[in-house]
Amino acid sequence: MSAQPKVVEIGEKIRLLRVQTAPTKTTCVSVDLLMPLGVRTAEYTVLASYLTHCTEKFPSLHLLNERLELLYGAALSCSTAKVGEGFRVSFQVTCLNDRYALDGERISEAVLNLLLDLLLCPYLENGTFAKNQTATEIRLCIEDLESEMNDKRAYALRRMIETMCQDEPYGIRTDALLKEVRALTPDDLLHAWKQLLQEAHICVCAAGDIAFDALEENLKARFAEIPRQPISIETVFVETCEDVTEETETMVLNQSKLVLGFRSGMTSPDDNFYAERVMVDVFGGGPYSRLFTQVREKLSLCYYCSARLNRQKGIVVVQSGIESENKQAALQEILRQLSVMQNGEFTDDALQASKAAIADLFRSVDDMPETAVTYYAQFIDTPLCTPAEFIRGIESVTREDVIAAAKRMSLDTVYFLCSKEEA
Amino acid sequence: MAETTIRKVESARLQEFYYDIDHRSGLKILVYPKENYASAYAMFGTHYGSIDTDFRLAGEKAYTSVPEGIAHFLEHKLFESEDLDAFERYAKTGANANAYTSFDKTCYLFSCTDNFTDSLEILLDFVTHPYFTEATVQKEQGIIGQEIQMCRDEAGWESLFLLLRAMYHNCPVRIDIAGTVASIAEITADLLYKCYNTFYNLSNMVLCVAGNVSPEQVLEVADRILKPAAPVEIERKFHEEPREVKTAYDEETLAVAAPIFSLGFKEAVETPERALKEVIISNLLLDAICGKTTSFYNELLDAGLINTSFDWEYFYGYGYAATIFTGETPDARAVEKKLVERIRALQESGISEQEFDRIRKKHYGRTVMQFNDIDAIANTMVSSYFRKESVFDDAEILQSLTLDEVNARLRAAIDTDCRSLTVIKGE
Known part of the structure; x- marks a missing residue:
């Protein structure tokens, strides 16, 4: 494994993670911005798309992509995600290591500047976000959100979360978000963009053969002008659930989806985390887990x-695709397997298998700049935990820890998506 | 018994190398060591996929016809043995194991950072030791039945197969990789053995390993586990395929947010397989036709005819090749018309030198970047080997291409009259 990344505070809640990897074919850099979920979430959803489609210097998708192609096909992407009750906007770019440029171009420097331009120098018209571009981005976001129903597994998962967390910010509904997206104006985007730069917790994560000192200076200079008032983010943790909520919906379907939502009993992201992580893996992680070996392999239900x-x-979320008539059988078996966990009736081999599989995944984090960035960029505003430290945490978990973690689980919601004829 | 021979293959351009090994068992082994990597990725593949529905061995008179989806079924069943199944064995090494079946190959793989030789032993052992009984076959029908049902709900997957069924009359690429609930009900242990004994001969397979690994480690296990076998000669039935498409238009209903179109231009294939150069050019052409840098893409986007789901692919394999476009649209006919006009106009004018250089630069960058990723390296080595090529060929061919070759293929390979349009409509 490579050396521990260096954490540099560039400004107030603006962090640079310098990840030195062995020489590889690529360089990878991400910029992550974290805001409380529910604060201008519709705006940031559209903004993420707008900012990756044009900049002041390259004011259209066409021109921006021409630039990326000339930079040897540098791959630019943007995504948004809920992180607890935070909302994260991530920009990421992967490009060719300078040493493979055919004409000695300094690809990484150009790509880094382009990435910062996306965020800091958007394409504006008359001092606000461009009207036509805004309209296009709104349409693209609406279609993207609506098309989630094409993926039945993702759709059922989302509907379960909306049901389970309906009284918490985390349960933010897509239909409510859609309504807000439809009503956005260019000025809304402008205000949201300013607010994002002022209030978000920001993390730049760079990995590969990079001139880090120059990057650091560049970042300091470019963020220096921005007035900062970072906002704090807190997530509601519901420890237990007394009553199970049941929700059934219908759609034209061949396979029904059963999604169960459990409260883990955790009171913060660090509360008993390693034990929870191992317990959930023994319960339903890999092909050695209880759910795979019993519900799939033994009972052939899914x-x-x-x-x-x-x-x-x-x-904790359990997902399965089944025949409608097998709903009760699958539900019963899943809950029976949870009681197996709670009663400690799993083998030591299963526990070891989970610990070995989890550790194995994290030992390769530093192999590529892309995987290193994906891993380290999660530490936007929390202390860095290296893969080695993570693995030590996993390995320290005992059978008793796993049993105790399983006992804290309580079923909150049973969501079932089935075909219309079977409802 | 033949001796094992090792040859080092290098690319000065990419500053990369691998070892090409003819193992004494008859298996081709490719080992691609990557310095400074913690993980290793191994893939054991057979040149056998869903399109191999009719075959015979040299010397046999009649072709054997097998139920649709049997290659995929076999992949599932191979994980089982009389004793521990493969997943239970991998659980002890910590490796992350999986397998997949495509149109023309079946691959078994694992990645790991520890206990590499133990995991490799499991891989080589379970793939070379089949164990099928009527009872275990029956059990799998329930699981795969659910996999088939799940895929039938996946709009993108359904859209692709609706298009393939519209374009092809006979070519088995038109059948679903997993088969149907009815076709897998016909599968028996005997049929599985028949397919296994034909296609899992080491001469029809390849082992590719990339990452934190040396040829000595791989050979130590291979020498121990693999038994030499007489090579077989497999003859795949070449299904006569009419030049024209089966149907120009078809549609289906699913629960989707917006209609999803697939448009395919069926290519005339005089020989079953496409040369790598043709594939590389076709991929460049697609960027020139409708890539994000074209004004064409941006016009369609501005007109609301496409969104970010718009995608394209040069789709090819044994006996088939097509240029395919897909995505959500409110008006599939309008997109079809625009794409046909665009291709015809470009065939007329040709691609400009400037565009060609820019697109080639992108493809060169993406090709080199891929050599970071040991999963991609191992996967590409398997495909390249079955096509009798080296993983390093892409970068060389890309740099040697001329604009004339690209424009010539643009005119020859895409026949805008030979096309099918399919639409998955919402309820």
Whole structure:
């Protein structure tokens, strides 16, 4: 593994992570901005798209992409995601390492400047966001949000979360978001952009063969002008649930989706985290897990049945695709497997398998700039935890820890998406 | 018994190398060590996929016809043995294991940062030791039945197969990789053995390993596990395919937010396989036709005819090749018309030198960048080997291409009259 990344505070809640990897074919840089979920979330959803489609210097998708192609096909992407009750906007670019340029161009420097331009020098018309471009971006965002229903698994997961967390910011509904997106104006985007630069927690993560000192100076200079008033972000952790909420919806479908939402019992992202992580993996992580070996392999009820921990919100989600008539059988078996976990009736081999599989995933984080950036960029405003430290945490988990973690789980919501005829 | 031979293959341009090994067992092994990597990625593949529905061995008179989806079914079943299944064995090494079946190959893979030789032993062992019984076959029908149902709800997947069924009359690329619930019900243990004994002969397979690994580590395990086998000669039935498409238009209904179109231009294939150079040129052409730097793409976007889901692919394999466009649209006919006009206009004018240089630069960058990623390297090595090429060929061909070759293929390979349009409509 490479040396621990260097954390540099560029400004108030603006962080640079310098990740030195072995020489590779690529350089990768990301800029992540974190705001409270629900504060101008519609604006930031559209803004993320707008900012990656044009800049002051390259005022159209066409011109911006021409520039990227000339930079040897530098790959630019942007995404938004909920991080607990924060909303993260991420820009990322991966480009060819300068040493492979055919004409000795300094690709990485140009790409870094372009990435900063996206965020800091948007394309404006008459002092505000361009009207036509805004309209296009609104349309693209609406279609993107609406098309989530094409992916039934993602749709069912989202609907379960909306049901389970309806009284928490995390349960923000896509239909409410859509309504807000439709009503946005260029000035709304302008205000949101200014607010984002002022209030977000910002993290630039750079990995590869990079002139880090120059990058650091460049960042300091470019962020120096921005007045900063970073806003704090807090997430509601609901420890337990007393009553189970059941929700069934219908759609034209061949396969029904069963999604269960559990409260993990965690009270913060660090509360008993390693034990929770290992427990959820033994329960429904890889092909060695209880859910895979029992619900899929033994009972042949499904093709997939898995459990995932959402650390930032303290919830555990179980997802499966089944025949409608097998709903009760699958539900019963999933809950039975949870009681197996709670009663400690899993083998030591299963525990070891989970710990080995998780550790294995994290040991390769530093192999590529892309994977290093994906890993380290999660530490926007929290202390850095290296993969080695993470693995030590996983390895320290005992059978008793796992049992205790399983006992803290409580079922909150059962969501079922099935075909119209079967409802 | 033949001896194992090792040859080092280098690319000065990419500053990369790998070892090409003819193992004494008859298996081709490619080992691509990457310095400073913690992980290793291994892939054991057979040149056998969903399109291999009719085949015979040299000397056999009749072709054997097998149920649709059997290659994929076999992939699932190979993980089982009389004793521990492969996943249970991998659980002890910590490797992350999986497998997939495509139109023309089946691959078993794992990645790991520790216990590499133990995991490689598991991989080579379970893939070379089949164990099928009627009871285990039956059990799998439920699981794969659910996989098939799941795919039928995936609009992108359904859209692709609706298009393939519209374009092709006979070519087995038109059948779903996993088959149907009805076709997999016909699968028996005997049929699985028949397919296994034909296609899982080491002479029809390749082992590719990339990352934190040395040829000595790989050979130590291969020498121990792999038993020499007489090579087989497989003859795949070449399905006569009419030049014209089966149907110019088809549609289906699914729960989707907006209609999804797929437009395919069926290419005339005189020989079953496309040369790498043709594939590379076709991929460049697609960027020139409708890439994000074209005014064409931006016009369609501004007109609201496409959105960010718009995508394209040069789709090819044994006995088929097509240029495919897909995406959400409110008006599939309008997109079809625009694309046909665009291609015809470009065939007339040709691509400019400036565009060609820029697009080539992008493809060169992307090709080199791929050599960071050991998953991509191992996957590409498998495909390249089955096509009798080296992973380093792409970068060389890209640099040697001329604009004349690109414009010539633009005119020859895409026949705008030979096309199918399909639409997945919402409820």
